[in-house]
Amino acid sequence: MEFFIQQLINGITLGAVYALIALGYTMVYGIIQLINFAHGEFFAAGGYMGVILISYLAAQGLHPYACLGISLVLSMGYCALLAMAVEQLAYKPLRQASRLAALLSALGMSIFLQNGLMLTQGVYDKPYPTEITAGGFEWGLISVSYMQIFIVGLTAVLLVALNILVFKTRIGRAMRATSQDKVMAALVGINSNRVIATTFAIGAALAAAAGIMVGLYYGSVNYSMGFVPGIKAFAAAVLGGIGNITGALIGGLIIGMVEIFAAGYISGEYKDVFAFVILIGVLYFRPTGIMGENVDDTRV
Amino acid sequence: MTTQESKKLWMACGVGLIWFLILLWPLLGIQPEGLEFGKTFKVFGYIAVAAVFIMFFYQIKEAGHLDAVGDPIVSAKGRFQELYEKTPRWILLSIVLGFAIVFPLVTGRYAHDVSISVLIYICLGLGLNIVVGLAGLLDLGYIAFYGVGAYTYALMSLHFGMSFWLCLPIAGVTAAVAGSIVGYPTLRMRGDYLAIVTLGFGEIVRLIFNNWMGLTNGPNGILSIPRPDIFGFELNKLWMLYYVILVIAVITIIAVYRLNFSRIGRAWEAIREDETAAELMGVNTFLLKLLAYAMGATFAGFAGAFFAARMRFVGPESFTFLESAMVLAMVVLGGMGSIPGVILGVLALVALPELFREFELYRMLVFGGTMTLMMLIRPAGIWPASRVGRRSEEAD
Numbered sequence: 060m061e062f063f064i065q066q067l068i069n070g071i072t073l074g075a076v077y078a079l080i081a082l083g084y085t086m087v088y089g090i091i092q093l094i095n096f097a098h099g100e101f102f103a104a105g106g107y108m109g110v111i112l113i114s115y116l117a118a119q120g121l122h123p124y125a126c127l128g129i130s131l132v133l134s135m136g137y138c139a140l141l142a143m144a145v146e147q148l149a150y151k152p153l154r155q156a157s158r159l160a161a162l163l164s165a166l167g168m169s170i171f172l173q174n175g176l177m178l179t180q181g182v183y184d185k186p187y188p189t190e191i192t193a194g195g196f197e198w199g200l201i202s203v204s205y206m207q208i209f210i211v212g213l214t215a216v217l218l219v220a221l222n223i224l225v226f227k228t229r230i231g232r233a234m235r236a237t238s239q240d241k242v243m244a245a246l247v248g249i250n251s252n253r254v255i256a257t258t259f260a261i262g263a264a265l266a267a268a269a270g271i272m273v274g275l276y277y278g279s280v281n282y283s284m285g286f287v288p289g290i291k292a293f294a295a296a297v298l299g300g301i302g303n304i305t306g307a308l309i310g311g312l313i314i315g316m317v318e319i320f321a322a323g324y325i326s327g328e329y330k331d332v333f334a335f336v337i338l339i340g341v342l343y344f345r346p347t348g349i350m351g352e353n354v355d356d357t358r359v
Numbered sequence: 360m361t362t363q364e365s366k367k368l369w370m371a372c373g374v375g376l377i378w379f380l381i382l383l384w385p386l387l388g389i390q391p392e393g394l395e396f397g398k399t400f401k402v403f404g405y406i407a408v409a410a411v412f413i414m415f416f417y418q419i420k421e422a423g424h425l426d427a428v429g430d431p432i433v434s435a436k437g438r439f440q441e442l443y444e445k446t447p448r449w450i451l452l453s454i455v456l457g458f459a460i461v462f463p464l465v466t467g468r469y470a471h472d473v474s475i476s477v478l479i480y481i482c483l484g485l486g487l488n489i490v491v492g493l494a495g496l497l498d499l500g501y502i503a504f505y506g507v508g509a510y511t512y513a514l515m516s517l518h519f520g521m522s523f524w525l526c527l528p529i530a531g532v533t534a535a536v537a538g539s540i541v542g543y544p545t546l547r548m549r550g551d552y553l554a555i556v557t558l559g560f561g562e563i564v565r566l567i568f569n570n571w572m573g574l575t576n577g578p579n580g581i582l583s584i585p586r587p588d589i590f591g592f593e594l595n596k597l598w599m600l601y602y603v604i605l606v607i608a609v610i611t612i613i614a615v616y617r618l619n620f621s622r623i624g625r626a627w628e629a630i631r632e633d634e635t636a637a638e639l640m641g642v643n644t645f646l647l648k649l650l651a652y653a654m655g656a657t658f659a660g661f662a663g664a665f666f667a668a669r670m671r672f673v674g675p676e677s678f679t680f681l682e683s684a685m686v687l688a689m690v691v692l693g694g695m696g697s698i699p700g701v702i703l704g705v706l707a708l709v710a711l712p713e714l715f716r717e718f719e720l721y722r723m724l725v726f727g728g729t730m731t732l733m734m735l736i737r738p739a740g741i742w743p744a745s746r747v748g749r750r751s752e753e754a755d
Binding site: 092108111112115117118140141144148149152153157163164166169171174175176178180286290293294297329331336338342343346 | 548
């Protein structure tokens with residue numbers, strides 16, 4: 060039983076990270092129906108900016124929590140700028156082109172960014188200063204680290220902020236309108252280019268936060284770290300119903316749980332397979348996902 | 360180009376460069392020891408000079424000052440095209456084939472090595488071309504079938520002592536079966552969902568190679584795979600293997616060419632252009648899509664068996680997603696659905712980088728950038744296929 064609860068806690072932590080990445084996929088797909096392959100790279104870039112800034116600020120003698128907070132905000136901003144640049148260069152000119160062209164352009168950007176990170180940051184793992192969030196609580200065999208509380212807490216805060224942004228503000232309303240009907244939204248005076256750029260920026264900022272969380276959790280970052288979590292987060296977005304924000308959260312939690320429980324009870328070596336199996340199963344039996352509305356023929 | 364447009368273009372270029380500097384500096388300039396600017400500005404300087412140079416060149420070209428250079432090139436190209444169309448096809452083909460046959464006799468080991476990889480990728484590219492170029496199904500896990508072929512030969516030859524020539528068709532068959540297994544559940548999907556599911560399948564296959572210790576020896580791979588032989592004579596020189604893969608590649612080219620102009624090939628193209636319309640015209644779309652997967656996988660299986668025999672080693676690291684992306688990039692760069700296009704794409708991405716060996720580190724960076732750039736400026740590829748339309752579902 061203790062083992063089960065422990066796994067549950069670990070699953071929620073991992074699920075929170077996947078949910079944050081999945082949000083970026085789901086929001087972008089909801090608006091321009093593009094699988095943004097480069098999204099995993101925004102996540103990796105966020106992780107790297109985190110470690111760069113934390114080490115720099117810590118060397119300046121700042122309090123560790125201040126380091127973490129400032130780095131988090133700056134990394135999120137950095138990735139938002141990066142995503143906007145990628146969107147302008149690689150996706151915007153292809154809005155009217157075939158979907159295959161846009162997808163391949165995204166794939167090219169993903170490879171480009173991944174290698175850009177490798178060239179500037181090196182091939183080897185970069186260690187994270189994990190002592191900032193070291194320690195934790197223990198009840199018998201169950202332990203909850205401060206790190207896990209930090210990850211889940213920060214995810215909750217970001218989700219609330221995102222909810223307010225999407226459902227209470229003007230730009231959020233514009234985003235929802237654009238994702239429902241781009242032409243109609245443009246007719247009522249919404250600048251769809253700005254909405255799309257904002258969506259990319261928000262998604263990438265969330266991915267950057269996830270990158271820092273993963274860096275702290277596993278203790279290091281690597282230039283190719285974006286690929287596998289990216290695919291799993293995409294699986295989460297599809298599972299929850301692509302285009303749906305609540306769905307991305309639910310999907311992320313489920314994928315995280317499944318991965319942890321499969322690793323704990325079935326086989327650690329094949330833990331990555333389960334996310335892919337879920338992805339394939341969902342697309343086969345219920346392509347609209349858990350929370351998805353009816354999607355038209357071209358989407359499925 | 361008016362002054363207004365020119366001004367706008369330079370503004371965009373300037374904003375882009377500043378943006379790039381903002382993105383580049385934190386990655387290079389922030390060190391624990393302090394902030395550093397020299398390295399960033401050095402890299403930025405190169406890029407800025409290159410960008411300004413390209414802009415300048417573009418403006419001169421737009422203003423028509425390069426017509427004196429450009430017009431003769433265009434007319435020469437036109438004349439070449441005319442000559443190409445007038446010459447009987449068999450003369451051209453025999454020149455190319457003759458060159459391919461003589462090539463290893465006049466070159467050294469290094470050239471053999473590169474040309475063998477070129478031919479392997481030609482087989483892979485043409486196989487993927489069936490799936491992506493002809494049937495219009497985006498497959499991001501294609502390299503899995505190459506892996507299936509390679510492991511089939513490795514295991515068959517080591518455990519049962521079977522010869523390469525017997526294993527070659529078996530590898531093709533196992534890869535085709537794997538293709539059908541992947542294809543069967545995925546073919547209900549379309550477009551980018553299909554892409555992501557095939558990616559998932561490709562990763563699953565790689566994870567199985569990596570983790571099934573009993574069968575594949577896991578990440579260590581399988582060592583000392585026997586070389587192919589002919590009537591007991593072991594092909595132990597690289598140029599002998601070159602001829603083996605040349606034969607496989609030529610067979611692949613002929614097979615794909617014949618398929619392209621057969622009833623099946625036309626049905627595939629009909630599916631690519633408009634699946635619903637094709638089905639209404641009586642094309643059995645499900646079976647034909649499955650056949651496209653199986654046929655594409657077969658050629659990958661042949662190439663994989665040869666790869667295992669040539670390297671004498673197989674390991675899961677050779678079958679990563681990046682390899683799938685590479686093969687896909689060759690097909691897309693060359694021109695989807697066009698055989699000479701795919702061959703050109705392979706030459707561009709395998710042989711050309713060999714000329715710039717000292718920039719090896721930047722290879723993938725340039726490769727990713729080129730892929731995006733190609734989609735922006737010439738999405739149909741270097742040598743576009745003659746029969747390509749626009750998918751009706753994308754028209755609106």
